[in-house]
Amino acid sequence: MSFAKITVSALAIAAAATAANARDNVQMAGSSTVLPYATIVAEAFGENFSFPTPVVEGGGSGAGRKKLCEGVGANTIDIANSSSRISKSDVETCAKNGVTEIIEVRFGYDGIVFASDIKGAEFAFTAADWYAALGANVAKDGKIVPNANKTWADVNAKLPAQDILAFIPGTKHGTREVFDIKVLEAGCKATGAYDLFVAASTGADEKAKKADAGKQCLALRTDGVSVDIDGDYTETLARIDAAKNAIGVFGLSFYQNNTDKLRVATMEGVVPTTEAIAKGDYPVSRPLFFYVKKAHIGVIPGLKEYVTFFVSDDMAGPNGPLAAYGLVADPELAATQAMVEAETPMAPLK
């Protein structure tokens, strides 16, 4: 019976697989913003060290952290890449599954830029402009009114009279979080809408009122002027290609690789460059992290070496390949290097 033979041998392979649990390569997953940086480091690591090249998965910051917190052992990942800081609930899930010690590594900063088609008009935005353009309710003459702005000139007379159309990252992206806080909330406060929201709120106490106002600040108009993009920046770029009068939100590194198609706008008068972000002049930036499962150091070969190599000046330094790709080097990289060397786990989150 050849069928029986094949079936038995197939089952044998599966059984053998269950027994083989050791893993000799580093595995990581997470943010698609960190993904290109991680692949650049992984590639250089594989070339220059005797360890195999680490396997890098995308999937999003949240998904990566969730995978990290699944437990300890060779069938769980070693590193979670993240474009936003780990949350308290993630740390709690981790602890519940036995992942008690996590090393937090901040390796640099990423800028978020606003760009439009290269042939379009030039824009100089402020956070207030963005809130006035996209917020569901805006402040007008000291009152909260539904947003009726049609063109950018309605928002701010200095801007071109071009119809408002914005492609912003969808809510599953880490980038959206930064956009919400650094642009919408900041703009909401700058236009005075925040104070009006607080005054109008029916919350029980001051704290509830503020929380309520904060939520209202993030409400976007739903008349098709603000479009959530759930895909990658490549999708945003394709959409801008189709709708030339749209403004898109991109990562700095993506923009730098597509400067021949996109025209970048200034924010609060600052042109987004790695230098401006490093100096803290450009307002819309965020730190990039990866989280290392300490229990795997010494168990998974090459893990410590990979992390050390990642934060070395050769890689994450201002003249390294990551900076060439668009990473804003962390001015406190030396402290990070020392922390990685000492394998200090992160302190409990407040």
Added chain:
Amino acid sequence: MTDISPTPAAMPRTHGLSGSLLTESPLMKSRNAAEARFRSYGIAAIVVALLTLAIMLFTILRDGTSAFFQATLSYPVLIDGAIVDKGGKADPAEMAKVTTISYARLLGDSLIKHLADKGIAVEGMTPKEVTDMISKDAPARLRDQVLADPSLVGKTINVNAFVGGRIDGYMKGRLTRESSANDSNVTPRQLDMADKMIEAGILRSKFNWSFVTAPDASDLRPEAAGLGVALIGTLYMMFLVLIFTLPIGVAASIYLEEFAPKNWFTDLIEVNISNLAAVPSIVFGILGLAIFINFAGLPASAPLVGALVITLMTLPTIIIATRASIRAVPPSIRDAALGVGASKMQTVFHHVLPLAMPGILTGTILGLASAIGETGPLLLIGMVAFVTNYPAGPLDGGFLDPASALPVQVYSWASRSDPAFIERSSGAIIVLLILLVIMNVSAILLRRRFERRW
């Protein structure tokens, strides 16, 4: 069913009194017109389908064929012992300490020297601009070459190095001088230099086998990215899927068709198999993650896990196809076999199965062909990943090594930021389509060769 009227006279004659077949009555006319309309609808449907296919193939071929060609620099490089082998012992372990950064310098300096020897220069071009034209992948290849053969130290060898993705894009027409003015990754002087290098024969566009054989590469070196790991991963998966599905699928079909009693329970199984065939593939991915990785502890990103998940997904299709081809074997064959005294099992294995085999194989190949392009379930089991190490051979546990797959590679390249990955994404689709065509053609050939009609 058409009822034939007993007598022609019984047919109601509402139109035309003459009744001649040669003159068209109004009813006849409208019936003929309806038929003509229906035919033209059919032709229109086919034209639309073919047109869509043609547009798809055209765009893929237009965008993707350039991925198979890559601009390559070739120039002599002196493998300087003072740089690559400081100890001078020709010991590969010792030499491995020299990183690709040193090799990059060696390659860059050699190129500058070669250009100076040939008298090629561009006004105002800095040495860094020249060295930036070389792919970041070249140092790694040179390092591997020298480490594999330490006797190269001290010799001058001719190096074939890829040129950076932007210069390659310029040669392919993706990047123009106008767009390069706004591009921070390339300078007009580099384009001038590229033109002069082409004239001098240093820079040439060549057919690039490494697009098919090389592993994936990071965003800094799109020119070096290849499909090697993804291709091996896909072949491993398809091999395992074949091994898993064929015996299980055939055994289940034979039992259900030939042995199982017809009752409510087998009816239930039948309905469920049809339902399973329609379950979205991502569901199998979730199942695979829960069972094979979290419960059974199989490694993530492994072709074995991918194959198991795809097996679950393809089994219903294969069972349905197999049952249909077993059912197509005429009952007279079974009756004859039973009549001459064969047992039920002998009937099945000596007569029914061999006759049904072409149909089973065709169904299996078509099932595999639809499974080969599956991305959804692989997303959840970690195969949508950056993997640059080739998995080991099948006998050395290669089925458990991390690997990627062709459709996954298409997806991951399509979302990279460097424009050079767009052509590679289309190129990967071409390779995938070629595999599909091979599978479908072999299915047709098998059917032609072995099919029997009764």
